[in-house]
Each structure stands twice: as structure tokens, then as C-alpha cells.
Amino acid sequence: MARRPSGILPVKAQGLVIREAHFPGRAPIDAYGDGGFRFADMSHRGSLLVLPSGIHGWDPSRPGDLTMQAFAPVFEQSREIEILLIGTGNELVRIDEGLRQKFREHGIMADSMATGAAVRTLNVLLAENRAVAAALIAVE
Template sequence: MQLQSESNPALNTVTAYGDDYIEINEVSYGHAVYFGPEGEIHTWPVELVSDITAAVLRAVAGLGETKADPMAFLEGNTVQQKPIDAPEVLLVGTGLKQHLLPAHVTRPLLDIGIGVEVMSTQAAARTYNILMAEGRRVIAALLPLKETA
């Protein structure tokens, strides 16, 4: 019996990673990137874990800056609602080692129902490929494997 891998070449897949690159669809990137199963591979303007802010994560998740509705308190709705096309989970690869992010950085996404998982880039790449293959709405934001702080 011959087993064949089930993959869709139209989907963005992490195909390799090394000390100074991340390879997606057999194209190497020597800088931080973010991407979802479909669409472009974007340059992520982050070099160090300390560069990751709530605004940076909102941008990666495809959420624009929102202005607070000064009248929202009247309806008891002061939390932004999750857009229909928002990802279920955002995977953040922090380089060679896992570096947890402060709660104030991840809280805005968690509050609207977008999971944020922070792990080493290697673990994030593997997890992304699994979730993407399952058809989940996932976004990966990956720093290269060099040591970051």
C-alpha cells in the first residue's frame, strides 16, 4: 500500500527553516514574515521579541486600528467584536527559543476571541502546517531562528 501526502499546492506551507531563514513554498526569507494559508507572504517589521506590540499583532491579524465608540457604554458593548474573516489563532514564532509576550500585548486579541500562541519559530512552523492542513483560519508570524531578545 502506498501512502500519499495530502497537500494543496495553492496553500502557503512552511517547507524549511534554518539559522537565518524561513522557507515558505520553497522560497527563502531572511527576515521575519507573517502569512496565512492563502495570499501573500508579508515582511513582518519586527527584529526582536521586544519589538512585538499589541498594534503589531493587530496588524498581523488583519485588524485595523479602531476608534473607540464614545457611546458604546450605553449598550454595554465596550469590547470590539471579532470580524467574520479574522483568524481563529495567531501563532507567534519568537526565534530559537520561546519568549512569552506580556499580557498587555496579547490581551486585545484574546478579548475579541482570537487565540494567540507564542512558541519557538520551529514549533510555530510545525503547528501552522498542521492547522493549515486541517483548514483552520490561522496566521503565522515568524522570526528567524537566530537568538532574539
């Protein structure tokens, strides 16, 4: 039997490994619709959270899912965020006043709008190198 150099373990076959969706950089959104987004030569099915730490898959799928808990990653990175764009789907839905107050307490100006408008605004602000983040509910 051949010896392996120390520290090298045999490779074992594994099934499909599912990891949390995360792109570790800032990138404009190239397209949206059909339940997802395209950015950085990739596609993602579902909603997105665009933060200073990168682009993350995000659980909310409708405006009723926009809770304090859903925005926890935004609050964690609030020192690097001045503007938060909230894409609420096909229609503009105003976010809860308590949530708006929490954003203000963290020094974040939050603005809700339809997802398409949020994507377009995000791309402009990214091009201007602004301290922007976005919470985008996917649309069909």
C-alpha cells in the same frame, strides 16, 4: 520616427525596484533557519507574518519587538483568524499580558512558542484548513 499606438508609453530603464515582501496565498513553511524561511519554492530572509491575505515580510527580529503596532495587520484581518501562533525565536518567550488581552478582544487565541514549534504547528493546522495565522521571528 515610428508611431506608438495610443496608451503605450516608452519603456524607461529603471534601477532595482524593491517591493514589500508578500506571497498572496497560503503555503506551508518548508524550512526555517539561517535567518529566514523557505515556502512555495521561494525563500525569504527575515521574519514572516502568515495571514489569510498571504505571507508577508515582517519587521520584528527579537521578542522585544512584539508590540501592538507590529501586530496591526493581524488585528485588521482578525475576522478570518481563530488561532495565532507566535514564533518567538530560539526560545519560548511569553508575550505581554496587554497584548494577549487585545488578541482575546479580537476573538483570537494566541499561543507563543519557539519559532521551530510554531512552524511545525502552522503546517499541521494549514493542512487541516484551520483559520490559523502565524507571526514568526527568524532564527539563525
